[in-house]
Amino acid sequence: MSRPMALSEFTRLPPAVTVDCVDGLAGGIDRVAARAAPSHRFLRYGWFAAALSAYGGEARTLMVSREGDPVAALPIVAMGPAWAGMAAVPGCYWPFRSFPVSEDAGAEAAEALLRRLAGEARALRIGPVYDGDSGLELLKAAAKERGWAVLDRFVADSFLLDMAALRGEGTWPRNSTLRKNRFHEKHLGSHGALDWSFVSGAGWDDAAFDALAGIEQHSWIADRTDGSDAKFTANGHGGFWRAAAADPVLAEMMWAAVLRVDGKPSAFSFDLNAGTLKYAIANSYDPAYGKHSPGKLLYYRNLVRAIEDGMTRVDWGAGDSGYKRTIGAAQGPAIRDWLFVRPGVEAALARALGALWRRSGNRGAAAAAASAGESAGGAEAQRVVDADEAQHGHEEQHGA
Structure with a gap:
């Protein structure tokens, strides 16, 4: 008679991670937002719905679930001409544009999300967003390991x-x-x-x-x-x-x-x-x-x-x-705009043209920072240079 196997002899299987692409905004966004870092819990269904109502666009949502439990929600809208196949995270410029990620989401969630994203868009824009943003960091390490081109452009420094x-x-x-x-x-x-x-x-x-x-x-x-x-x-x-x-x-x-x-x-x-x-x-x-x-x-x-x-x-x-x-x-942390371009010809082209993306950022502030030997900030970094951020400026001034 064979002996029973000890618990230590069992192989622990990795958690099952699935990604569904839903037309429109998925109802599960709020479940993920509730489990995100407190600083990101405003990234709710109502936040993205307000952006679509105010600024237009038709959304799809990539919902990442681990063992059936949603851990990340990535709403996307088309960006640029249809033939380009580019997508962007919708939202409002204030305080930043990102997507909700559960605090316990791991690398397996990022890997699954990127695999599905590659079939939905050639490139994804995230931002402007702060350095260290949870959604950004979730994707960035996995994207670089898997051959995605990851490009950023400086927008401004924040103040805390x-x-x-x-x-x-x-x-x-x-x-x-x-x-x-x-x-x-x-x-x-x-x-x-x-x-x-x-x-x-x-x-x-x-x-x-x-x-x-x-x-x-x-x-x-x-x-x-x-x-x-x-x-x-x-x-x-x-x-x-x-x-x-x-x-x-x-x-x-x-x-x-x-x-x-x-x-x-x-x-x-x-x-x-x-x-x-x-x-x-x-x-x-x-x-x-x-x-x-x-x-x-x-x-x-x-x-x-x-x-x-x-x-x-x-x-x-x-x-x-x-x-x-x-x-x-x-x-505080720098604010940047990011492009994630899927592996293959698109990524190679993005790397070759990456300097154009970087130069389209806040060049005046970045140049001033370089000459001063420190990070850029202040009034020079008040708005993103490109047309989208010119539309979505950042703040009024106080009476003095």
């Missing part, structure tokens, strides 16, 4: 404010800053009663969005530009944010601090709250009150409220480094 660390070192905001703010508040109050309020969750109704749009219509962005970069107007990106707020989970993440002067909306600071991290998306103010620093007054109040709510860091994104450094922000 570590409020917890600064408060640990001493009083923050500084008492001198608070005194200056009280001085400006006193003079701003000469224009009428000041009302400071916050909007989130169920508070996102038409009136709330109209208030933000009204401020933008009186701001520098309406005066000095064609207004297409405004976040909340009808001819800007208002359609995206209104559609995103239809998802109650996203609506809870969306946050605005609003200042009204004598009942009139006069300044706002708009963020996306992701766990203990606050993405600073947009700020604007009515220049009629500019000499009293309404933007500065509002964002300091907003940050103090964030601390009270348990938030520890602020991601200020790219551009206009002056006021961010004054607040205490430091340079």
